[in-house]
Amino acid sequence: MSQKLAIIEPLGISEEEAQQLKEQYLPADVEMTYYNTKAKDAAEQAARIGDASLVMLANSPLREDALSKGANVKFLSVAFTGVDHVAMDYCRGKDIIVSNCSGYANEAVSELVFGLAIGLYRKLAACDAAVRSEKTREGLLGFELSGKTFGVVGLGAIGRQTVKLAQAFGCKVLGYNRSQKDIAGVEQVDLETLLKESDIVSLHVPLTEATKGLIGEAELALMKPTAILINTARGPVVDTAALAKALTDGTIAAAGIDVFDGEPPIAADNPLLKAPNTLLAPHIGFATKEALAKRAVIAFKNVAMYLQGKPQNVMN
Structure with a gap:
């Protein structure tokens, strides 16, 4: 039949x-x-x-x-x-x-992580706006990935691909995972240590009851004021309101976000739309x-x- x-x-x-x-x-x-x-x-x-x-x-x-x-x-x-x-x-x-x-989407998502990171580090949105408004590079001094400490939260397939790219850029890589993973060149640490020591934190965990709100006010407060957060995993893994406040208060420097509490289009009152130093994408990580x-x-x-x-x- x-x-x-x-x-x-x-x-x-x-x-x-x-x-x-x-x-x-x-x-x-x-x-x-x-x-x-x-x-x-x-x-x-x-x-x-x-x-x-x-x-x-x-x-x-x-x-x-x-x-x-x-x-x-x-x-x-x-x-x-x-x-x-x-x-x-x-x-x-x-x-x-x-x-x-x-x-x-291992390659697609992990490549977007670095698109967002470089976009933030090199202020590409502001650079584009400067050229279009006949301005110079004044105020657009950026940063290099090389030599930075890159924290990967979740060492599944996409997390491991992100590790490879971070290493190719010359970053020191810290990893956090529920279970121990043997990955060359990765120092596996607890989440608190990773947040405290990383210049860039990239999230690669599934959305479960255990990971919902994994990154909230307390976790963001552990991060360096110069650190950036990249989320290409699931929106609810991060407390949106807490992230917007952390960006506004200067608790962290910037955030690259591809995922939200719901699928785009996101509501006009989403606090990330008004938070400074954000690079937002409409859930394109997998879309190649x-x-x-x-x-x-x-x-x-x-x-x-x-x-x-x-x-x-x-x-x-």
């Missing part, structure tokens, strides 16, 4: 590319529907799921109110690294297997042509392995 695959939102690839991946990785009798637009609400998500047993999505929230309408759903292939936007408790209760696409192509392949392979009875990248 054939199974239905519903791809309920865009994957960053064309319908033609999705069809090619389907033909390459999935049995011929799998019926696939690809919705190349975002659903406007949970009701539309539920309608798109319909009677499909296989569902693929990216980073749009998929909650119980939509999932519960899909009586046949057995497997979710999440084309994303984190799955905190999925109703995981519901999936566990209904024996719905959830797989993610860990690894697809190469990363999205890799992500789609993994997402389809996840479906293929599930159909073979050997699910991979399982998150529950």
Whole structure:
């Protein structure tokens, strides 16, 4: 009996590319529907799921109110690294297997870390504004990455790739991780030590109950007044209000932020919009042509392995 695959939102690839991946990785009798637009609400998500047993999505929230309408759903292939936007408790209760696409954005996210760091250190936004308003480099003295202490919070795949790039820039690297990792050239320390000693702190932890608010007022107070914070992980890992206050008060020097408490567009009253010395991006860490192509392949392979009875990248 054939199974239905519903791809309920865009994957960053064309319908033609999705069809090619389907033909390459999935049995011929799998019926696939690809919705190349975002659903406007949970009701539309539920309608798109319909009677499909296989569902693929990216980073749009998929909650119980939509999932519960899909009586046949057995497997979710999440084309994303984190799955905190999925109703995981519901999936566990209904024996719905959830797989993610860990690894697809290692290079993309870690490269953005250094785009943000260099952007802040070399005041690139102000430099661009100066040229456009017929000004000189006056007041735009910057800093070098070389010789700085670079703290990596979370030594998973993206964290380890960030370590490599930091070392290539000539930084001393400190690492913090729940478990001990053997990484050449990295001094693994506790979080307090890392925050106190690092010139740059880059966050690479998943969003869990344990990491929500990991960096708050007390943690920011430990950092050097010359330090910068980079967050390309998950927005709620950092207390937004506390970060905005720390920037305004000069507790830390600057912040490069790609993730927020919700997906952009962010609210006009978000305090980071008025905080000084910030470089903000609309969650683009994963968004490169190469990363999205890799992500789609993994997402389809996840479906293929599930159909073979050997699910991979399982998150529950």
